Amino acid sequence: MLAEVLDMLAPRAGGIYLDGTFGGGGYASAILDVAPCTLWAIDRDPDAVARGADLAARHPGRLHLIQGTIGDMLTLLTGAGVTALDGVVLDLGVSSFQIDDPARGFSFRADGPLDMRMSREGATAADLVNTLPERELADLLYAFGEERLSRRIAKAIVAARAQAPITTTAGLADIIRAVVPKDGSGIDPATRSFQALRIGVNDELGQIEAALTQAAGLLAPGGRLVVVSFHSLEDRIVKRFVTGAAGRTPAPSRHDPRALDARPAPDFRLLTPKALRPGEAETRANPRARSARLRALQRLAAGPAA
Ligand SMILES: C[S@@+](CC[C@H](N)C(=O)[O-])C[C@H]1O[C@@H](n2cnc3c(N)ncnc32)[C@H](O)[C@@H]1O
Numbered sequence: 001m002l003a004e005v006l007d008m009l010a011p012r013a014g015g016i017y018l019d020g021t022f023g024g025g026g027y028a029s030a031i032l033d034v035a036p037c038t039l040w041a042i043d044r045d046p047d048a049v050a051r052g053a054d055l056a057a058r059h060p061g062r063l064h065l066i067q068g069t070i071g072d073m074l075t076l077l078t079g080a081g082v083t084a085l086d087g088v089v090l091d092l093g094v095s096s097f098q099i100d101d102p103a104r105g106f107s108f109r110a111d112g113p114l115d116m117r118m119s120r121e122g123a124t125a126a127d128l129v130n131t132l133p134e135r136e137l138a139d140l141l142y143a144f145g146e147e148r149l150s151r152r153i154a155k156a157i158v159a160a161r162a163q164a165p166i167t168t169t170a171g172l173a174d175i176i177r178a179v180v181p182k183d184g185s186g187i188d189p190a191t192r193s194f195q196a197l198r199i200g201v202n203d204e205l206g207q208i209e210a211a212l213t214q215a216a217g218l219l220a221p222g223g224r225l226v227v228v229s230f231h232s233l234e235d236r237i238v239k240r241f242v243t244g245a246a247g248r249t250p251a252p253s254r255h256d257p258r259a260l261d262a263r264p265a266p267d268f269r270l271l272t273p274k275a276l277r278p279g280e281a282e283t284r285a286n287p288r289a290r291s292a293r294l295r296a297l298q299r300l301a302a303g304p305a306a
Helices: 002-009 026-034 046-051 053-058 070-079 125-131 134-145 150-163 169-177 191-201 204-218 232-245 280-285 287-291
Strands: 016-019 038-043 063-067 085-091 219-229 268-270 293-299
Touching (some): 002 026, 002 219, 002 293, 026 038, 046 053, 070 204, 125 134, 125 191, 150 169, 191 204, 204 219, 232 268, 280 287
Parallel strands (some): 016 038, 038 063
Antiparallel strands (some): 219 293
């Protein structure tokens, strides 16, 4: 959704921007090309940051890469002397570099170690699968994968790991496929469980919550926050945040006298009353873009109205 991101972010000469999910640097490169601005970029994956060195060298003094999480963006940026931004873009989820590399363990399409850590540190998916109590495993699959058969899958995992630890993506996928029937949608029965584990391993939803609040707080008047999400759990959090920040929360009851002064004027304006979706050409060229949703906010220039 590069064209839509650039349109919503509207980078301008002299502006200071943050790409909180640098990945392969596609958005970063485009932002640096459209305006003579400064770009800070964060990624929790050390490989992504290392790969960005070339792009930084092509834009001397304009691209500053930091390895860390967006949940820590306030500390990371203020530590680097940046206290206000003209725009922030977050392109959530995993990059194709991560998903296409079997050694990172995100995918069941090619066998690899059951890892899934974007930051390459902390507990792996294998750690969760082999140690979580059955009930917690089922809750994780249900909460982060919206998997209706979570209990059945957790039971099968616990039975399998009693024989031998589950260490590979293909091994886990086979265990899941043996107990989840195909539903005719063409979606692999292991998809939802793999999503759930990835979200759990990387605390993705907690990261998004923390990042949105900090990004909004860092925006200078007129600054914009643009977020691209890839599944409904992410989009739900983003939607709630942006509509709330723009004062679009449901009005309190008109019968409640406190309603008259309960809601302060918002500091933000919603740039996307409805989420933007990728165009047909983009989804044809890149089927993974199919579920993308873009939402954007702008900090009001004059501060809250009196
Ligand atoms: C969808 S890709 C971004 C692709 C990028 N827009 C591009 O044009 O190449 C997401 C990237 O964000 C990183 N990421 C995901 N969650 C993160 C977090 N909480 N903190 C920092 N980086 C994160 C991932 O490591 C991955 O490299």
